[in-house]
Amino acid sequence: MTNNASPEAVVQRQLDAYNARDIDALLATYAPNARQFGHPATLIATGHAEMRDKMAVRLAEPNLHARLRQRVVMGNVVIDHEEVTRTFPEGTGRVDMVAIYEVVDGLIQTASVQVSNKRLDPAAAD
Numbered sequence: 001m002t003n004n005a006s007p008e009a010v011v012q013r014q015l016d017a018y019n020a021r022d023i024d025a026l027l028a029t030y031a032p033n034a035r036q037f038g039h040p041a042t043l044i045a046t047g048h049a050e051m052r053d054k055m056a057v058r059l060a061e062p063n064l065h066a067r068l069r070q071r072v073v074m075g076n077v078v079i080d081h082e083e084v085t086r087t088f089p090e091g092t093g094r095v096d097m098v099a100i101y102e103v104v105d106g107l108i109q110t111a112s113v114q115v116s117n118k119r120l121d122p123a124a125a126d
Helices: 007-020 023-027 047-059
Strands: 030-038 042-046 065-074 077-088 091-104 107-115
Touching (some): 007 023, 007 065, 007 077, 007 107, 023 047, 030 047, 042 047
Parallel strands (some): 030 107
Antiparallel strands (some): 030 042, 065 077, 077 091
């Protein structure tokens, strides 16, 4: 599938689908053979089937929400800094995440993420 959507628009659709917990819409923003990495080069998943398996657990978290803090666009590369609310075994908390997306022909080809240490909400730490 080739389209003329800007790289920024593709990544925004991906973020919106993540927050809506819509795995089909999320995967639609990725190329069928896309790769996800833990920054800089630890392969996490390749292709929609592996990505679906990995993301299904995350998207089931009741408090999941990513808030965009900053976005940089350089050609077909989009770099997002997000604060992500998650449900950890110890309770609700947050992590900061930097994601580097490479968009080609209107689809994310690669995504590389770096995640901070989790910070539990005060109520969760009690």
